[in-house]
Amino acid sequence: MLIKPRYTRKDTTRTFEEAVQMWMKANHLEDKMMESAIVTAWAELTGPTISRHTKKVSIENRVLKIVVDNAPLRHQLAMSKTQLIQIVNKKAGRQVVVECLVL
Numbered sequence: 206m207l208i209k210p211r212y213t214r215k216d217t218t219r220t221f222e223e224a225v226q227m228w229m230k231a232n233h234l235e236d237k238m239m240e241s242a243i244v245t246a247w248a249e250l251t252g253p254t255i256s257r258h259t260k261k262v263s264i265e266n267r268v269l270k271i272v273v274d275n276a277p278l279r280h281q282l283a284m285s286k287t288q289l290i291q292i293v294n295k296k297a298g299r300q301v302v303v304e305c306l307v308l
Contacts, residue, residue, distance in 0.1 A: 254278075
């Protein structure tokens with residue numbers, strides 16, 4: 206006579222990547238990782254001229270803050286805020302940045 210187990214274990218196998226993504230989502234770390242990736246890829250996103258004159262790039266509370274050492278470039282970037290926001294959000298694959306400040 207065969208006895209059936211009372212409880213059966215569900216097959217919940219996941220890849221390591223899925224497990225890490227679930228952990229990051231549960232701890233609200235997805236946006237921070239995306240912000241870090243964008244800051245790291247700044248030179249790739251903007252090109253060598255802009256990245257050479259950029260002193261600091263950060264994202265705080267969905268605001269992209271750019272510190273530049275060149276006044277004409279600062280003016281040009283200030284006029285291109287919407288383009289910068291679109292470039293950054295396209296890289297992220299979702300809306301990470303809502304506002305842009307050029308300092």
